[in-house]
Amino acid sequence: MSRGSTAGEPAPANRNVTLRDVARFAGVSVATASKALNGQPQVRAETRARVIQAAEQLSFSPNTIAQSLITQRTGTVGLLTSDLEGRFSIPILMGAEDAFGSDQTSVFLCDARDDAIREKHHLRALLSRRVDGLIVVGARPDTRTSLGRELPVPVVYAYAPSDDPRDLSLVTDNVGGGRMAVDHLLRCGRRRIAHITGDPDYGAAQDRARGALERLAEEGLEPAGGEVWFGMWSEAWGRGATRMLLERCTDVDAIFAGSDEIARGVLDVLHEERIDVPSRVAVIGFDNWKVLAANARPPLTTIDLNLEQLGRIAAQRLSAAMEGNPGSGVETVPGRLVTRESTAPLR
Amino acid sequence: MSRGSTAGEPAPANRNVTLRDVARFAGVSVATASKALNGQPQVRAETRARVIQAAEQLSFSPNTIAQSLITQRTGTVGLLTSDLEGRFSIPILMGAEDAFGSDQTSVFLCDARDDAIREKHHLRALLSRRVDGLIVVGARPDTRTSLGRELPVPVVYAYAPSDDPRDLSLVTDNVGGGRMAVDHLLRCGRRRIAHITGDPDYGAAQDRARGALERLAEEGLEPAGGEVWFGMWSEAWGRGATRMLLERCTDVDAIFAGSDEIARGVLDVLHEERIDVPSRVAVIGFDNWKVLAANARPPLTTIDLNLEQLGRIAAQRLSAAMEGNPGSGVETVPGRLVTRESTAPLR
């Protein structure tokens, strides 16, 4: 009764049922039962069927722990993030979790809160749990110190690259994103393009600006207003910078904002000034942070860094490394343009 | 050389060192080594010291897998979320991860993508990994079907309560949050209070509205505009509803928005209409979604549902259940008021 399950409903996995029980039930030895269930060829078809049926009837679920002890592989990986709160870690984490089909590999989640001590702590815990590999997700796209080369398992760094070129790191393509944004504005026929962006201490801000300037230079252009407007990653800065920009340079016809937050500020001021978007000024953001971009007035064209994709690739690379094919160096994952209504061809 | 570590740097945990090596190195038996390291009393102080030192020198890290096999406890729990993307799961997940100090308990992360099949899949995987317990995090605060009573480990439901009252569920206090919002507006001296909120199919919308209406009724008040403005969880709806409200009811002095997104729309229109916030109309949001609330003009007073706290409590309740003290029923975690500048006393 206590183990009973009515027909149709799959019986819940019963923890106390071991391979011994299955073997006894099927009238074979433990070894044979093991072989039968693991698809080893050296077992008669009829026997295998009997064992499998026994396993099902007892709703046997092999003890992964015991298996790991023998095979020396746990089928687990550690996901060491430094900032769960940050919106960048989450998509990466989703992609990674997704790529490890749950049957094969399970993911241990650890949040180090951007604290080195805590990270060491988590690392020890993960290693003593005998994870087969590690993904280290940074909070900012700037270089971080390597966990070292002496680790007993392969490591892949995502978002924030390791400072050791022998490690394998996956990063977003901020330079390419900047180029892509400007390129799109150029295709829309814009020539007076300004770039308002965030904190210049961020590699992301520098890289996006560099990509933008490069693409402009290819057309023999300079940014409207003469320079890149560095500031902060906030709507308020987007508003302030836009006001200054409009004063200095009345004929601007496009603004590339370094983030969707900044873009919201930009749109706000343009709206206040009764400057139509996109007919008079086109606006493009960065990040594709949906709640900001999709709800903007008008909905915001922006660059998506494909973070989920980055997470998926990180998982693939880690799997490869666990199979004995480690990589190294920095691999860049391209972003993509997401067009909404804040940009359009001139006229 | 290959194992070498220069003084100062902690040697990396060496996977291949087993208790046997430590014992041999210290000149004792495996059994004694085990006792010494685990703080068992029946071992001479000097011996213990020798063993500990040996363990350190070899940078021994006990194999958790082997320990689990004996103790029948893995020190792991499964975190089964139905929607990683959703912004509600993340704080809960953070709180839970935080509450299980990483040394004691590690967390397996699984995203079922709100799909029952996938959930079953993950569940099987987690059980075969012999997790000691499960936290099930829902995507919406509406009731979900129980995983059943036949599971071999305790389960705690977070955010979305189980439909089986014998399970233990933790939920946010939407009714209380609604009361709290209106109460704050009343304290600010407002009497003509409107409520604009989201999709009426969401329990969250209904509950917040109920709390608001209850509190209003206690003062003998009705909502401004005569009724609650249900609609959608979007800025656009916030804008549209506000325009309608202002037409129907010119003397409104406060608006309670059912979400921060809606509140942003409300603020937008008030700004367009040159209606000052908060001096003429106070606005309060819901969720404390920082990027929206903190960047609003003016920064938005709102209700925080304490999701991280909810996650922490979920972890605590699960720990208790794993210790043999299971709970049941639905436990409500109160929210809190976060005051910013969009509300202030009248005059």
Next chain:
DNA sequence: TTGTATGCGTTATCAA
């Protein structure tokens, strides 16, 4: 084709 025996790295129960 099947079964016996051994071991994975630990903890726990005994004797010594």
Next chain:
DNA sequence: TTGATAACGCATACAA
């Protein structure tokens, strides 16, 4: 106070 030895649940080399 210490040390053999038997588990834990399973996989595999080897013997039958």
